[in-house]
Amino acid sequence: MEHIKQYIEENKDRFLAELMDMLRIPSVSADSKYKEDVQRNAEFVKNSLIAAGADKVEVCPTPGHPIVYGEKMIDPVLPTVVVYGHYDVQPADPLELWDSPPFEPVIKDGLIVARGSCDDKGQMFMHVKAFELMMKTNSLPCNVKFMIEGEEEVGSSNLGTWIRDNKDRLKGDIILISDTSIIANDIPSIDVGLRGLSYVEVEVTGPNRDLHSGVYGGAVANPITILCEMIAKMKDENNHITIPGFYDDVIALTDAEREDLNRAPFSLDNYKKDLNVEDVHGEKGYTTLERTGIRPTFELNGIWGGYIGEGAKTVLPSKAYAKISMRLVPNQTTDKITEIFTKHFESIAPKSVKVKVTPHHGGEPVVTPTDSIAFKAASMAMETTFGKKPIPTRGGGSIPIVALFEKELGLKSVLMGFGLDSDLIHSPNEHYGIFNFLKGIETIPLFYKNFTEMSK
Ligand code: BES
Ligand code: MN
Ligand code: MN
Numbered sequence: 001m002e003h004i005k006q007y008i009e010e011n012k013d014r015f016l017a018e019l020m021d022m023l024r025i026p027s028v029s030a031d032s033k034y035k036e037d038v039q040r041n042a043e044f045v046k047n048s049l050i051a052a053g054a055d056k057v058e059v060c061p062t063p064g065h066p067i068v069y070g071e072k073m074i075d076p077v078l079p080t081v082v083v084y085g086h087y088d089v090q091p092a093d094p095l096e097l098w099d100s101p102p103f104e105p106v107i108k109d110g111l112i113v114a115r116g117s118c119d120d121k122g123q124m125f126m127h128v129k130a131f132e133l134m135m136k137t138n139s140l141p142c143n144v145k146f147m148i149e150g151e152e153e154v155g156s157s158n159l160g161t162w163i164r165d166n167k168d169r170l171k172g173d174i175i176l177i178s179d180t181s182i183i184a185n186d187i188p189s190i191d192v193g194l195r196g197l198s199y200v201e202v203e204v205t206g207p208n209r210d211l212h213s214g215v216y217g218g219a220v221a222n223p224i225t226i227l228c229e230m231i232a233k234m235k236d237e238n239n240h241i242t243i244p245g246f247y248d249d250v251i252a253l254t255d256a257e258r259e260d261l262n263r264a265p266f267s268l269d270n271y272k273k274d275l276n277v278e279d280v281h282g283e284k285g286y287t288t289l290e291r292t293g294i295r296p297t298f299e300l301n302g303i304w305g306g307y308i309g310e311g312a313k314t315v316l317p318s319k320a321y322a323k324i325s326m327r328l329v330p331n332q333t334t335d336k337i338t339e340i341f342t343k344h345f346e347s348i349a350p351k352s353v354k355v356k357v358t359p360h361h362g363g364e365p366v367v368t369p370t371d372s373i374a375f376k377a378a379s380m381a382m383e384t385t386f387g388k389k390p391i392p393t394r395g396g397g398s399i400p401i402v403a404l405f406e407k408e409l410g411l412k413s414v415l416m417g418f419g420l421d422s423d424l425i426h427s428p429n430e431h432y433g434i435f436n437f438l439k440g441i442e443t444i445p446l447f448y449k450n451f452t453e454m455s456k
Contacts, residue, residue, distance in 0.1 A: 001384075003137045004445055008438055015129050015441065016112070016434065018048065022087075022121050023105040023114040029065055029088035029154045038150050041087045042066040045128070045148050052132035054146065062158035065150030069169070072135070073143045079455045080143040080172035081448060082411065083131075084401070085124030085179060086152035089116035090426045097428035111431040118432035119425035123178040123418060124148060126440035134445050141452040145172055149401075152179075155199075155361025156401040163401075163408050173455065174374040175405050176447065178440060180395045180417030185435055187265055188386040190378055191395035191415040193293070194402060196328035196365035198337040202227070202345060203356040204305075204320045211316040221352035223320035224305045230348055230355075231322065234298055238284035241298045243344045249331045253294055261294065262287055264391050274422065293394030296337075297327040323360075327396065334362030363400020368413055377450035378416045385443045416447065 008015075027041035028034040042059045045068040049057045054070035065088060073080075092102035092115045100106045105114035112122060127146070134140035147170065149159050163170060180191040206223040207216070236242055253261070266289055272280065282291040291297075305320030307313035326337055342357040349355045369375060370392050382390040395415065405411050418440040424430045 001446075003139060004133065004442055007133045007137055008441055011129075011133075012438060015125075016107075016437070018129075019112065019117075019122060019125050019437070020105045020114075022048075022125065023112070023116055024103055026092070026103045027088050027116070027150065028091050029151050030091055035065075038065045038088060042068050042150055045087050045124075046070070048125070048128050049131075049146055052128055053135035054131070054144075060162065062151075062162055064154075064158045067150065067159060067162055068148040069146065069166075071143070071145040072131070072140065074140060075143070078142040079174070079452055080145060081451065082145045082147060082170060082172040082175045083127045084175050084177045084405070084413075085127060085146075085148050086120045086150065087116075087124060087148055088150040088153050089119070089121065090153050092428075094428060099429055102428075102430075107434070108431075110434050112434060112437065113429060113431040115430055117430055118419040118423040118436075119430065120152065120179045122432040122437055123440065126178060126418065126437060127176070127444060130441045130444035133441065134448065139445065139449075141449050142455075143172075144448075145170065152399065152401070155363070156404075157361060159401050160404050160408070163404065167409060170409055172409075172411060174451065175402070175409075175411050175413040176374075176378075176444075177399065177402070177413055177415050178417050178444075179399055180397070180415045181419040181421050181423070182417065182436075183265060183391065183393065184420065185433065185439075186386070186388070188382045188388055188390035189264070189393040190375070190382065190390045191368075191417060192370055192375075192392040193330070193367040193394040194365065194415070195296070195396055195398050196332060196334055196403070197361070197363045197398040197400060198326040198328060198334045198341065199360040199362060200324050200326075200338060200341060201358045201360060202322050202324065203358070204230070204349070205318060205354045205356070206352065207316070207318055210318050213314040213316040217316050220316060221350065222316055223353055224317060226350060226353050227303070227305070227320040227322060230345065231300065231303075233348060239282055240284070241296070243298075243341055245340050246296070246337070249333070249336070250296060251330050258290065258294075261394065262289055264289060264393055289394075292396035294329055296329050296332060297325075299325050299327070301325050327398065328365050330365045330367055332365065334364060338362065361400065363398050364403035365398075366402045366406070366413070368415060372412060373454045374412065374414045374451060377447050377454055378414045380450050381443045381446035382416070384446055385439060414447075416443070418443075
């Protein structure tokens with residue numbers, strides 16, 4: 001215990017400086033313009049793993065962005081913790097809404113401000129530094145393997161194949177991930193579920209070309225109007241999704257489970273104040289925690305068409321588009337939801353337009369056990385460092401690869417995240433608390449210790 005605190009105290013400025021160096025690399029996986037930067041970030045992770053004392057460190061190429069692998073095997077009879085994280089980040093735009101440039105990290109009021117500071121470079125780097133700490137203080141109690149990818153933010157499409165091809169190398173006992181949030185800095189929590197995702201893009205085509213809205217308007221279908229009408233039909237007056245069969249596979253929680261979930265500290269007033277909204281909006285009959293944790297959703301992520309430049313242009317556009325994400329809960333599956341959405345969307349389209357649905361990435365929902373050694377090891381570790389037992393919570397976001405770890409490797413995950421929902425991940429001014437960064441580095445070695453001891 002003391003050696004942990006002491007090592008952190010002596011090295012924290014360097015830890016932060018190194019993290020800031022990594023945050024200067026614009027590793028945006030979605031934009032091919034940054035391909036070399038993503039590669040450079042993979043090399044950075046590789047070098048930091050080597051410096052920390054890992055063996056067999058390798059930047060593994062994929063048809064997309066590389067995966068960084070590294071390990072420290074101290075004894076095959078001891079348990080093996082497989083750490084997963086991602087070094088890629090979301091695009092930084094809209095740039096004008098950042099108070100400081102997204103890839104020029106600054107520390108302000110105890111927060112590290114930069115794209116990726118929380119999601120997930122800051123959280124992933126805690127694991128590298130915690131590993132370094134255990135190596136340098138001779139306290140690594142078990143084996144460890146690192147698998148740090150560069151395509152999480154674009155759906156991890158190559159990681160699935162890579163884990164299938166590397167099953168032997170990835171043999172282990174538990175996957176440990178820090179890529180989620182706690183309730184507050186004085187209210188630790190551990191996510192025990194993540195939602196799945198179906199992401200689709202739709203295209204509605206009216207006339208074969210853009211038309212004069214005076215000459216043709218009123219007589220020909222306007223694809224923007226039709227798209228809006230079709231989308232409006234996707235939910236009823238209770239904000240219940242109307243796609244036939246959408247809820248068929250949803251496992252309803254018992255009343256007791258729902259009560260449990262709603263016992264987590266949550267202030268609707270603060271939530272509304274923080275977002276500057278008069279009221280929340282969602283499916284009737286469910287609380288905000290339930291709406292974001294255990295219920296599936298249908299959300300528009302973008303909609304466009306027609307003229308959006310300066311001034312006015314009287315045009316009846318040929319096409320309109322939307323990007324739609326549906327968050328899924330156990331036992332829904334991404335393929336089925338995408339399929340029934342597509343059928344439904346096509347079936348409600350009037351004859352005056354043609355529609356096309358293009359599926360993007362998806363991922364299956366997961367729930368992780370709370371009665372496992374690994375969960376208890378994480379819970380006890382956080383209880384030690386926060387002074388409070390963490391509350392099990394359901395995360396609304398998705399980490400699509402977690403379901404595949406279980407399916408392909410037979411490994412469960414522990415989602416021991418240290419971010420806050422207010423860290424503005426994916427948004428301008430993303431930040432990560434220095435408190436959270438250091439708390440993570442302090443807690444992780446205790447997980448290893450507890451997990452190893454409890455595995456005996
Ligand atoms: N780290 C997030 C997921 C997350 C954040 C889970 C907060 C729980 C709490 C992850 O990097 C992410 O953003 N995932 C994407 C999915 C991906 C396929 C683009 C998401 O949830 O939108
Ligand atoms: Mn993430
Ligand atoms: Mn993310």
